[in-house]
Amino acid sequence: MFEKVLIANRGEIAVRVARACRELGVRSVAVHSTPDEDSAVVQLADEAIRIGPAAPAKSYLNAAAVLEAAAQSGADAIHPGYGFLSESPDFAEACLARGITLIGPPPSVMARLGDKTSARALMRRAGLPLLPGSVQALDPHAAEELARRIGLPVIVKAAAGGGGRGMTVVDDADRFAEEYRQTQATAQMLFGDGRVYVEKYLPKARHVEVQVLCDGHGHAVHLGERDCTVQRRHQKLIEETPAPALPDGLAERMGRSAVEGALAVGYTGVGTFEFLLAPDGSYYFMEVNCRIQVEHPVTEMVTGIDLVQQQLKVAAGNALELAQADIQLRGAAIECRINAEDPAAGFVPAPGPVERLVLPGGPFVRVDTHVRQGDVIPPHYDSLLAKLVVWAPRRDEAIARMHRALDEFEVSGPGITTTRTFLAEVLSHPRFRAAEHSTSLVDDLLSGKA
Template identity: 65%
Template sequence: MIGSLLVANRGEIAVRVIRTCAELGIRSVVVHSSADRDSAAVRLADEAVQIGPPAAKDSYLDIPAVIEAARGRGVEAIHPGYGFLSENADFAEICEAEGIIFVGPPAKVMAQLGDKSSARSLMAGAGLPLLPGSRDPLGAADAAELAGQIGYPVIIKAVAGGGGRGMSVVRSAAEFPRAWTQTRASAQAVFGDGRLYVERYLDSARHVEIQVLADQHGSVVHLGARDCSLQRRHQKLVEESPAPLLPPELIAEMGAAAVRGAEAAGYVGAGTFEFLVDEDRRFFFMEVNCRLQVEHPVTEAVTGLDLVREQLRVASGEPLGFTQDDVRLTGAAIECRVNAEDPVREFAPAPGLLDECRLPAGPFTRVDTHAFPGYRVPALYDSLLAKVIVWAPDRDAAIARMRRALAEVEVRGAGVATTAEFLHEVLDHPRFRAAEHDTTFIETL
């Protein structure tokens, strides 16, 4: 097992990784910006290294600074968490060159799957169903012609996109040129890569993902499905496992497809295959996330597995130690992302000093957070304040438990607001309770 690890992240995911390190007897080192010098992660880690000023580009995204911190503290491995450098193939390659274990897939695999065009081609070859569209990047004229052939609506996507960014839905040929130009400019600015492709857009679909684990010895398993359909502007708000109302045979088929895709890519570590499921219960491959997902706790709740522990075991060269037949899903789990945002002001970020911060507790209730009374929520980073996760024997009981938990959230401070009350109302909506929601649900409220 790895003996020392640097956590190249911040917030709740840094705290999450540090806690598993403590349980495994792994020495933990966390890097941080000057804005996070008093953070929960800094307090919990065995060591902390300040690597730059508040701006992420000068700290958490500064590869030389992260590598220097790792070398200076003599760590064996780096865990990138999610966001920041977690899906940066160049960073993974530099780690490999420096003799530092990168907790994630090999750099070549990450590069191939991070490029949406090559990922689509690879998955098509593995027999995964794709929505009609282009497998290769296109120019504006060819893309417009293909969109007409596919039929509107279509979605324009950045080849290097991810995290709900770098995409535009287009509903008519008249809208296409402007949308193409804007998406290309956005992709170039955000990802440094303006290449785009086009595919059919499903107005009414469920967003379902399959968690996979793969070791360095060729074993791959899936851990069931998560439904992530409750989204706002392509950003997930609520996730649950198992995916409600989907037949077990469909989930098994999606799981087998994800395993085939992982095997075709030579995947190692924890990863997520994302699919869209239409009204006829046909599923289509979207992308692979080569990292731990924000919503991984719901899978942990129904499987009893610690996914960070499994990541570290795999990175240490250990075999999975279990097969697909050993995977059992029990009960139902739901996660709600409580963000420091104000729903009354179109979900505008609402950072500030937390005078009061009381988060839920109780039976089968887990809270992953980095917040505490006296913590100043910074304006520079992601607005996620806490993840509330509940488990219950069935979905109805899980919804009731989550609504109870969200009602216990008390976060106060000048200018601070959260999404807890909004999420409480969403979970009580008849469409959600009946599992009749899709990716457009939040927009229709």
């Protein structure tokens, strides 16, 4: 096992990693920007090093500063959390060159899966089902021909995209060329890579993903599926496991597909295979996330497996402690992301000082957060305040428990507005309660169509 792990992140995931390290007897180092100098992870970690000012490009995205902090502290591994440098093959290569273990898949695997067209080609060879579309970036003329052939609507996606950004749905043939060029420009601006590709769009699909865990000795398991269908602009708001109302045997088939895909590319660590589920029960590979997911706690709640500790053990060279038959899924878990955003104003960020904070409790309620009363939520970073997670024996009981927990949750202060009441509204919607919702539910609710 590692002696010292540097946590190259902030917020609730940094706190989560620090706690996992403490339980394993591993010393931790928190890096932080100037506004985060009194943050929760700085208090929890064994050491803390300031790496720059507020701007992410000068702190948490500054690979040179992070590596210098690792050298200064003597850390033998870096946990990147999610976001920031977590899926950067260049950063992974730089860690490798310095003899530091980056907790994640090898740089070559990260690069091949991080490029969406490359990932589609790899998974097609591995036998996973794909939506009709391209497995390489296309020029606008070829893309328009392909869209005409597979039929509208289609979705244009950035090859180097991630986090739900760099995507455009096109349902008007006359606007295809313009939307394609605009998506190319957006991809270039966001990712420094203007390559985009085309894929058939499923308007009434569900978003279902599978958690995999792989070691460096050729062993891999899946830990069930998560339903992440409740989204706004491709950003997840509510996640749950197991995915409700799946046809018999479908979850296991998806799990096997994910394991086969992971083994085919030599994946190590935790990863997430994301699929689109059509109304007829067919499913299609979308992408692989080469990191811990924001929504990993729901999987932990139904399996009893600490995924962050598993990440650390596998990255240290340990063989998996679990076979597929050892993994049992019990009950139902739901996660709500509480963001400092104003739903009534188009979900604009709503940061500010936290004057009052009341966290819910009671049986089978978990709150992953970095926020404390008296903190100031800065405007420079992601708006996630907390992840509220509940477990119950059945889905309807979990929904009721989540409603109760949301009612107890309170964050207030000048300027702060949260998504708490909006999430409760989604949970109450008949389509969600009946598991008849699709990725369009939130947009329908906001537009008054639901």
